[in-house]
Amino acid sequence: MSAAAVQPVEVAEPDVMGALLTGVERYLRSEVDAAQIDREGAVPARVLAGLGELGVFGVTIPQRYGGAGLRLTDACRLAAALARADRSIATTVGLHLGLGTRPLVAFGAEGLKQRYLPRLASGEAIAAFATTEANAGSDLSRLATTALAEGAQLVVNGEKLFVTNGRLAKVFTITAATPGLGGAQRGSSLVLLESGDPGLSVGREERKLGLKGSSTAPLTIDGVRIEPERIIGEPGRGADQLHHVLAWGRTLMSAGCCGTARAALVKAIEHTASRRQFGRTLDAQPVVREHLALMGARLAAMEALVHDTASLEDDVPGLLQRSLAAKVFGSDGASYVVDTALQLFGGLGFIEESGMPLLLRDVRITRIFEGANDVLLTQLGTHLATAPPPRRALAPLVGPDAFALACSADVVAAALDAHREELSARHKIGLLRQTRLLNRLGRAVAWSEALDATVRAVDARRTTSRGAAALFSEVAARDVANALAAPFGEEVVSSALADLEPGA
Amino acid sequence: METPADLDARIIKLISQVVPVKPEQIKRGDRLREDLGMDSVCSMELLSMLAEELDLDVGVEDAAGIRTVADTIALAARFLRAKAAA
Structure with missing residues (x-):
């Protein structure tokens, strides 16, 4: 199986970020050794300086302060490319572009901007x-x-x-x-x-x-x-400011998750195409084929959701809410893809030289930092319970390529909305203290939004992989149904906890 | 029968359980967000606790527009009156 068979193909656009990315990716290939960075516990100063010369640290800083003045969608493409090469570099740059400089760019007084932004844009100051x-x-x-x-x-x-x-x-x-x-x-x-x-x-x-x-x-x-x-x-x-910058940070972090997941998927595709077991390559085995297809489908949805989220840059309440979904869906997805890729490597995946242990270690924190996933899911469920975002049916809005997918997404969203109404009627405002219900609602929202984003990506032809999108719509429908199922009974949970004596 | 002063005290005590502010420092005119440091999730949790504490049938939509301690007290008083009349 070729890599192209399961990878969603990103359709390139001739733009400023596209040109910058070409140079950055070439630089990363020639100058970055992720294993060395991991061993030495630092990104070499010359690498950071080189990235600064390429303009990486000023991507989202306005041009009048020496930056490129690009959009959050562009910064996300950069974060994904950096993470694909090395997650430590992506974290250093992503933090700088998001939580690090966004407060100053969005809210700073002119004097403060003039004083600090030029040095931050050049990378002289991180x-x-x-x-x-x-x-x-x-x-x-x-x-x-x-x-x-x-x-x-x-x-x-x-x-x-x-x-x-x-x-x-x-x-x-x-x-x-x-x-x-x-x-x-x-x-x-x-x-x-x-x-x-x-x-x-x-x-x-x-x-x-x-x-x-x-x-x-x-x-x-x-x-x-x-x-x-x-x-x-x-x-x-x-x-108010913190909510805004956290939304930026979460979005950039989610983009990094796409880069990590893509790195792992490419490794898995290459390994399973060359490794032979039982007389044929691994990627000819039905179970392995399904794993690869599911990984590709998940990644396509992650990329679509990150794009959708970053596109809300000018709609702050929308960005706040959607970035919660993108962060949870992206970090869970990257963890899933990396873990499955390692599994497909077999025993070799446990060996440092395969590169898989490093990906596994690096991805683990993504479910914790920028807001632990369970906390964010509960917030997402709370948003849905208190102020359900208006959603128009997608089917009447899309072209024939995306019509069937849009119908599926509309069915999933309708089920979610009906469930929310039922919970709201049953629990009234007390629903807001039912954190286990809110957490599950949040998970359903994240998956439903990922499916909506996938539909829009197919309709806009940002992805050419309709197969991956179709597979994801089936996965999403199952996972949303699972999330909307009743949580485990409180008595069963309490009884099980009672058996967990300290020191047992 | 609970007096308005009793209700004020009860709700202010509830607020002090949600944010790290002593009851005696909380005034009716305080804004939940700017003066008490609550975010939107926190203020919703307060109203949920209030509904549970006073056994009120408050809907999620009733919580919209609650900005101050006085708004919270007024909401509780309105639902208590409705409950008494039912």
Whole structure:
């Protein structure tokens, strides 16, 4: 079986990002050794400098500050290409383009932009974002880090954990409680700090399961004194801003998942085409063929959902909601594809030289960072329960190529909506405390949105693999039905838990 | 019969269970988001807890437009009146 037989073919567009990607991919092929990055625990400085010269760090920064001013869809294509070569590089760049620089680009005052963005666009300065604390993360009401007015200055104190790009960054955006600022008693704000600010120190590099070339370190902020202009955007509005930048970050991370999954799928296709068992190549075995087809179908849906999500860049509420689905669906999908690919390698997949252990280690964190999947699924279910997004039937809107798929997607969406209405009528507002139900609703939403995105990709001919799309529509229908089935009974769960004695 | 002051105190106590703010620091005029630091999920959870605590038949759609502590108290009072009249 040829690789093209199961890979959805991306239809290239003649655009700025297309030209940039050609150069970036050539550079990655000649200069990047993912195994070496993993062994040495760092991306070589010359590689980061080379990517900076190619313009990678300024892709989404406006042209007047030295960037390329491209769209989120373009940045996602870049993130996927980087992740296909090495996930540590993709994480370093993706964090810089998303959580790292997006606050400044979207909300920063002009003076702040002029001061920092040119260096960030060139890659001379790398950006980090710090919000996680020992007892808080995206729940800003519990932040212990504070930025308090003292005379004409702000004094910042706190500890941040797991700061991606921590030891590389020269510019940090942090979340801090800013009580009283902007007229909000318990408001929070995004605050910009520099690596040279007295009182700011970065701790030692964390030892991680994967993404070993990506820097992760704690940040100590001990009485850092800054001018109030270092608050990004309107003081006290940190919660709204955080939602916006997290949506960007999740979308870029999902794009990276597509790159990782594609790398694993290509390896699996090449291996199963060459490895012979029982007198024929592995890819001639029916079970293996089905695995490969399912992996390709899942990847096609992941890519379609990322494209759909990134296209919502100008519709912030839409991006917020869809990025939850993209993150969960992408990270679950990449984990599934990598794990299945490793399985198809057999014992060789357990050996470092196959490249599969590195992919497996690197993909594991994607279901945890940028919001743990279970938390995001519950949020997604809550969104559906409280403000179901309007959805128009797809079948009347698409051409003949996508009509059958659109009908399937409409059936799935209708089942989901009927289920939501039934739950809402039964539980009233109490539904919002039924987190297991919300979690399952969220999973059904993610799959339904992935199917809708796949239909649109086929209709717009962004993918030529109608077979992969058709297979995914069958998979999605089954998985949505499973997600909408009643959760396990509380009594059964409690009874099983009662048997789990500590130390048993 | 619960007095308006009792209802205020009960709801403010509930709020203090959702956000890390002491009951005595919460005022009727406080905005759930800007002054108490609740996000949209958190404020929905508050209304859900309120419905459970007071045994009220609040629908998800009734929660729209609740922005302040006073809005929350008014919602509870409205549903309590409807329950008493039923």
